[in-house]
Amino acid sequence: MTKPSNLVLLIDDEPKIRRFLRAGFEIHGFSVVEAENAAGGLKVATFNSPDLVILDLGLPDLHGSEALERLRAWSNVPVIVLSVESNEDEKVRLLQSGADDYVVKPFGMAELLARSDAALRRYFKSATENPVVTVGPLAVDLASRTVSLNNSRIKLTRKEYRLLHILAMHVGLVVTHDQLLKDIWTGNQRDNIQYLRILVRKLRQKIEADPNQPRLLITESGVGYRLENRLEPSVVD
Template sequence: MPTTILVVDDQASVRQLLHEYLSEHGFRVITASDGQSALYTARRENPDLILLDLMMPHMDGYQFIKQFRQERQTPIIIVTAREEESDAVLGLELGADDYVVKPFRLRELVARIRATLRRVSEEAERTKTLHVGDLWVDVQAHAVKVREKEVYLTPLEFDLLVTLMRAPGRVFTRDELANRLADSGFAGVSSTLNVHIRNLRCKIEKDPGHPEWIETVFGVGYRLRKPE
């Protein structure tokens, strides 16, 4: 299946140019004209990489990055005008991966895209094994060990634990967790999330009533507690 690139730019001429050129280089290209429509498209199409303009109506590139980074870690390359080049630094601080300045060489842009995708793939390879304290997860083998003892999780419990372990210390809202698990193909998680958290605690915690790992942040959601 070809790599999917989402091009987000309010100029139709730029969208058309990038669509034609990237398609010629083997990418599947989808487009959006502002940040709001880009959010909808990204959620539906799950692109492999996003090319993002900064100055757009309705929702600009900064707002898009802030909101999208709460949901997914899809690589983002900012495409910015030269007079806005310093503004791209803010985009990087918000979570973008790289930036290119208009007018850009199309060959260079493709090289940047391929380099970013290669780096992300290498990072994903390195994170096939997750480790926090005495808690180990082999993502590829679908195996979990707690204090050297293997435990057996349902597919949903496993995906829930992996989500939390990829960002130890970060608080995930209930809606975030439900949406991420729904993206993995699990329906109806929102109404049963408490049950799945309880079942997961029963399998990995010494004392599920006083959890060492999965901490409830009251009024917000859950997080995987970092060991002290």
């Protein structure tokens, strides 16, 4: 299943562990990107759209379980958790929170690669079964990361696609301002809702027939946004 195009994101604060993992994955045909903390890892995941995430629980800025929760708010990328703890209750909790697998340190690279291949097989099988979210004339292909409007491909910036991807993963449901800010931006930008409003306006310019009367990207005033296929105007924000 492993192909050179498969990109793995390593989120671990120990340089030696990252070097060990990078060497093992690259030898087996993966491309690799790294992050030393949760904030960096979420940022890399946003801009690079990895096919697999290896997530250490003991991160310096945020516990890995919280990083997993934030990632799962907008992405179904396979996540394998690394931990020095072998507690069964902890494993169950993380698997219920969205982890695809749990590996206890120390571990062998052969075991991790086998688990990675299994996670990728499950992911790609699921993606091919139902990879497209269709909302009226809009189609978001989560597998190929492409967007079409009235059967014609449209080009989005990375942030525009990330916003649309998050909403497509929760189609019909409201995603809060706070969650979108946390998952798309970093640093002080996370606290400025104006960045989100500007991004929403730009995306509406590309996907709405009339951006001033949106029918796809709907505002829930004071709460957030949702992607909806009900063809009725909403409040503009």
